Amino acid sequence: MKIRSQVSMVFHLDKCIGCHTCSLACKNIWTDRQGAEYMWWNNVETKPGVGFPTLWEDQEKYNGGWELKNAGKEPRLNLKLQNRLQALGNLFSNPSMPTMSEYYEPWTYKYEDLINSPLGDDQPIARAISRIDGKPIDIETGPNWDDDLGGSNIYAVNDPLLKNMSEEEKRRLFSIEQLFYFYVPRICNHCLNAACVAACPSGAIYKRAEDGIVLVNQDKCRGWRMCVSGCPYKKTYYNWSTGKSEKCILCYPRLETGQAPACFHSCVGRIRYLGVLLYDADQVETAVEVPDEQLVQRQREMILDPFDPQVIAAAEESGIPAGVIEAAQQSPVYRYVKEWELALPLHPEFRTLPMLFYVPPLLPVISSTQESGAQRTESDLFSSLESARVPVRFMSHMLSAGNDAPVIKAYQRMIAVRLYKRAETVGDVSNEEAAAALTKAGMSAGDAEAIYRLTSLPTHQQRFVIPPSSRESAIEQVQDPQQHKAETGFGRRQAPHRGL
Amino acid sequence: MLETILFIVFPYLAVILGVVGIIYRYRTDQFSLTSLSSQFLETDLQFWGSTLWHYGIIPTLLIHLGGFTLPRVMAALHSTPETLYLAELAGKVMGIMALVGAAALLYRRLSSSRIRAITTPMDWIVLVLLFTQVFLGMTIAFSYRWGATWFIHTVTPWVGSLSVFQPQTKYVTALPWIPKLHFLNGFLLFALVPYSRLVHIINFPLTYLWRRYQLVIWARRKAS
Ligand code: SF4
Numbered sequence: 001m002k003i004r005s006q007v008s009m010v011f012h013l014d015k016c017i018g019c020h021t022c023s024l025a026c027k028n029i030w031t032d033r034q035g036a037e038y039m040w041w042n043n044v045e046t047k048p049g050v051g052f053p054t055l056w057e058d059q060e061k062y063n064g065g066w067e068l069k070n071a072g073k074e075p076r077l078n079l080k081l082q083n084r085l086q087a088l089g090n091l092f093s094n095p096s097m098p099t100m101s102e103y104y105e106p107w108t109y110k111y112e113d114l115i116n117s118p119l120g121d122d123q124p125i126a127r128a129i130s131r132i133d134g135k136p137i138d139i140e141t142g143p144n145w146d147d148d149l150g151g152s153n154i155y156a157v158n159d160p161l162l163k164n165m166s167e168e169e170k171r172r173l174f175s176i177e178q179l180f181y182f183y184v185p186r187i188c189n190h191c192l193n194a195a196c197v198a199a200c201p202s203g204a205i206y207k208r209a210e211d212g213i214v215l216v217n218q219d220k221c222r223g224w225r226m227c228v229s230g231c232p233y234k235k236t237y238y239n240w241s242t243g244k245s246e247k248c249i250l251c252y253p254r255l256e257t258g259q260a261p262a263c264f265h266s267c268v269g270r271i272r273y274l275g276v277l278l279y280d281a282d283q284v285e286t287a288v289e290v291p292d293e294q295l296v297q298r299q300r301e302m303i304l305d306p307f308d309p310q311v312i313a314a315a316e317e318s319g320i321p322a323g324v325i326e327a328a329q330q331s332p333v334y335r336y337v338k339e340w341e342l343a344l345p346l347h348p349e350f351r352t353l354p355m356l357f358y359v360p361p362l363l364p365v366i367s368s369t370q371e372s373g374a375q376r377t378e379s380d381l382f383s384s385l386e387s388a389r390v391p392v393r394f395m396s397h398m399l400s401a402g403n404d405a406p407v408i409k410a411y412q413r414m415i416a417v418r419l420y421k422r423a424e425t426v427g428d429v430s431n432e433e434a435a436a437a438l439t440k441a442g443m444s445a446g447d448a449e450a451i452y453r454l455t456s457l458p459t460h461q462q463r464f465v466i467p468p469s470s471r472e473s474a475i476e477q478v479q480d481p482q483q484h485k486a487e488t489g490f491g492r493r494q495a496p497h498r499g500l
Numbered sequence: 501m502l503e504t505i506l507f508i509v510f511p512y513l514a515v516i517l518g519v520v521g522i523i524y525r526y527r528t529d530q531f532s533l534t535s536l537s538s539q540f541l542e543t544d545l546q547f548w549g550s551t552l553w554h555y556g557i558i559p560t561l562l563i564h565l566g567g568f569t570l571p572r573v574m575a576a577l578h579s580t581p582e583t584l585y586l587a588e589l590a591g592k593v594m595g596i597m598a599l600v601g602a603a604a605l606l607y608r609r610l611s612s613s614r615i616r617a618i619t620t621p622m623d624w625i626v627l628v629l630l631f632t633q634v635f636l637g638m639t640i641a642f643s644y645r646w647g648a649t650w651f652i653h654t655v656t657p658w659v660g661s662l663s664v665f666q667p668q669t670k671y672v673t674a675l676p677w678i679p680k681l682h683f684l685n686g687f688l689l690f691a692l693v694p695y696s697r698l699v700h701i702i703n704f705p706l707t708y709l710w711r712r713y714q715l716v717i718w719a720r721r722k723a724s
C-alpha cells in the first residue's frame with residue numbers, strides 16, 4: 001500500500017451566505033495583475049445558474065475531464081479532450097479552449113474623467129473601459145452575472161444540471177413559491193487524478209507529494225493551454241499577458257507557515273474546513289474505472305482510517321511524517337467525508353477524484369416542501385425529504401453522479417441532527433421521535449452532537465487543521481542557507497514579464 | 501567582396517547569434533519560453549491562420565532540412581518525372597497553406613485592437629519577415645520551377661561547404677536575386693529566433709507521447 005497525504009477541503013453549503021468575501025480575499029492577493037484580472041481562482045456561483053465560465057459543467061461543450069470506455073471488463077480511461085497524438089496536432093489551435101467571451105472582458109472605469117471634465121450642466125461620469133485595449137465597452141457580462149437567480153429566465157434555465165429533469169420539475173424549480181437557490185463556492189479541487197496534469201503537453205503541472213497541492217510550474221509551462229480545456233472545473237486559467245497558465249495554489253505560502261488559505265480564513269459564513277486525508281495512491285486508477293453510481297463510494301474507500309494501526313504503519317513506511325498522521329487524525333474533513341458521510345465530491349463523474357467536498361444544503365429541501373412559507377417543524381421535517389424530489393435529484397446530479405442514495409443519506413443525517421437538537425433545546429419534538437430519526441439515519445446521539453458542534457460551533461483551530469510543513473524535508477534545512485543562497489538565489493531574479 | 505559578406509560572413513554570424521542566443525535564453529529565462537498564444541482573445545481567425553500556417557510551414561521546413569542533410573535520399577525520392585511532379589505539387593500546396601495562414605495572422609493582428617494591445621514591435625518584424633519569406637519561396641516555386649532538383653546542386657553544396665568550414669559561394673552567386681533574397685532572409689530569421697517569439701519552436705513537447713499522465717513530485721525525494 002502506497003499511502004499519501006492530501007490537504008483536503010469541505011465546504012458546508014448550508015452555511016454559505018453568498019457574500020463573495022472569499023473571492024475578493026483571493027483576488028486581492030493573487031490575481032490583481034495584468035492578464036489575470038479575469039481569473040477567479042475562488043468564485044461563488046448561484047445554483048441553479050450557468051456558473052463561471054459560462055456553462056462550465058457542460059462537457060459536451062468544453063470536453064473536460066475523463067471518459068470511461070468499456071466500464072465493466074477492460075475499462076479504458078481517456079481524457080475526453082484528446083489522446084496524446086491529437087494533443088500534438090492541436091498545439092497550434094486548441095479546439096476546446098474557452099475564450100474571453102466565455103469568461104468576460106475585464107474592465108475598469110475612466111476615473112480621471114470625473115476630475116478632468118470641463119464645467120458643464122451634467123454630472124461627469126466614468127465610462128467603463130476594457131482592461132485589455134483601453135477602449136470603452138458596454139458591459140454585457142461579468143463574473144457571477146446571474147447572482148441570486150438574477151435573469152433566471154435567461155441564465156439559470158440553461159443550467160446543465162436541468163437536463164436531467166422533466167418539464168414539470170423544471171417548472172416547479174422556477175415557480176415563485178417553490179423555487180430555491182443556493183451558493184456554490186468553487187476553488188481548484190486539487191484532484192488525485194487531475195485532468196489538468198494529464199493534459200499538459202509540457203509536463204509543467206504536478207502534484208506536490210507532501211500535501212497534494214496541484215501547481216503549475218511557471219518556468220516549464222509553455223502556454224499550450226491544454227490544462228484549461230482539460231480541467232472539467234475550468235480552474236486553470238490562461239494569463240493572456242504572460243502567456244502562461246495559472247491556477248489556485250491553495251495559498252501554499254500561507255499553509256507552509258501554518259495559516260489557512262485566504263479564502264478559508266476570510267470566510268464569513270465559516271463554511272470552510274481544511275484538513276489532511278490519507279489515501280491509498282495505488283487505488284487512484286481503479287477508483288475511477290467504475291460505473292458512475294459507484295464513484296462516491298469508491299472514492300470514500302480509498303480514503304484511509306488514520307486511527308487504524310495498520311494504516312499508520314503503512315503511512316510511516318511511505319514516508320509520511322508523524323506530525324502529518326497526527327493532523328490526519330484531527331482532520332475535520334475526515335469526519336465529514338468518511339466518518340459521517342455528509343460531504344460529497346463535486347461532479348465525481350468527471351473522474352478526476354476532486355478532493356474538495358460539499359455538504360449539500362438542506363435549505364432547498366425544506367423550502368421546496370413548505371406551503372406559503374409557513375414554518376413546519378416536528379416530524380414533517382423528516383418526511384419532507386420524500387416529497388423534495390426535485391432538489392434531491394438536482395443535488396445528486398451535482399454531487400454524486402446522479403446517484404440519489406448518498407445524497408439522501410446525508411440529508412437524513414442532517415435532518416436527524418436537527419430533530420435531535422430540537423428535542424433537546426425547544427422541546428416541540430419528542431425524544432422518541434428524535435431517537436427514531438437517529439436510528440433511521442444510522443447514527444448515535446454522540447454522532448449527532450459531534451456533527452452539531454463541528455457544524456455550528458467550531459473554533460478556528462477545529463475548522464483548519466493544518467499539517468506541520470515538514471521542515472526537515474525542506475531544502476533550506478539540509479543545506480547551509482548561505483551556500484544555498486549563493487548557489488541559486490532565493491525567489492525569482494527576473495520579473496515575470498511577457499516574453500519577447 | 502559583397503558576396504563574401506552576404507553568403508559567408510552573414511550566414512555564420514546569423515547561426516552564431518541564433519545558437520548562442522537560444523542556449524542563453526533557455527538557460528537563463530525559462531519563464532519567457534512560451535507560445536505567447538493569443539487564442540484566448542480571438543479564436544476564429546486564429547484557428548484558420550495558425551493551423552494553415554503551422555501545417556504548411558513545418559513540413560516545408562523539414563523538407564528544406566532534408567535537402568541540406570540527406571541530398572541523396574531527397575534526390576532519389578524524385579528521380580522519376582512522376583515523383584518529381586508530385587514533389588513539386590506537394591511543395592506548392594504546403595507553401596500556399598503557409599502563405600494564406602501568414603496572411604490571415606497578419607490581418608488578424610492588424611484588425612483586432614485586443615490583439616494589437618499585446619503585440620510588440622518584434623512581433624510585427626517577425627510576422628512581416630515570415631510572410632516575406634514564404635512569399636519569396638512561392639515566387640521561386642512558380643517562376644523557377646523544379647526547385648526540388650536544382651536545390652540539390654546549388655543550395656545544398658553551398659550550405660554543405662559552410663558547414664564544413666570551407667565556404668564556397670560559387671554555387672549560389674549565379675542564381676537570380678529572388679532566391680538569393682530568400683536565402684538571406686532565411687538566415688536572418690534564424691538569427692532572430694532567440695530574440696523573438698520564434699523561440700517557441702524549441703518547445704515542441706514530443707515527450708508527451710510517452711510520459712506518465714500523473715506527475716507527483718517530492719521536495720527532496722525521487723518521484724515515487
Ligand atoms: S480542479 Fe482542475 S485544475 Fe484543479 S487539480 Fe482538478 S483538474 Fe486540475
Ligand code: SF4
Pocket residue numbers: 015016017018019020021022023044183185266267268269270271
Ligand atoms: S466567504 Fe464564505 S460565506 Fe461568503 S461567499 Fe465565500 S464561502 Fe460563502
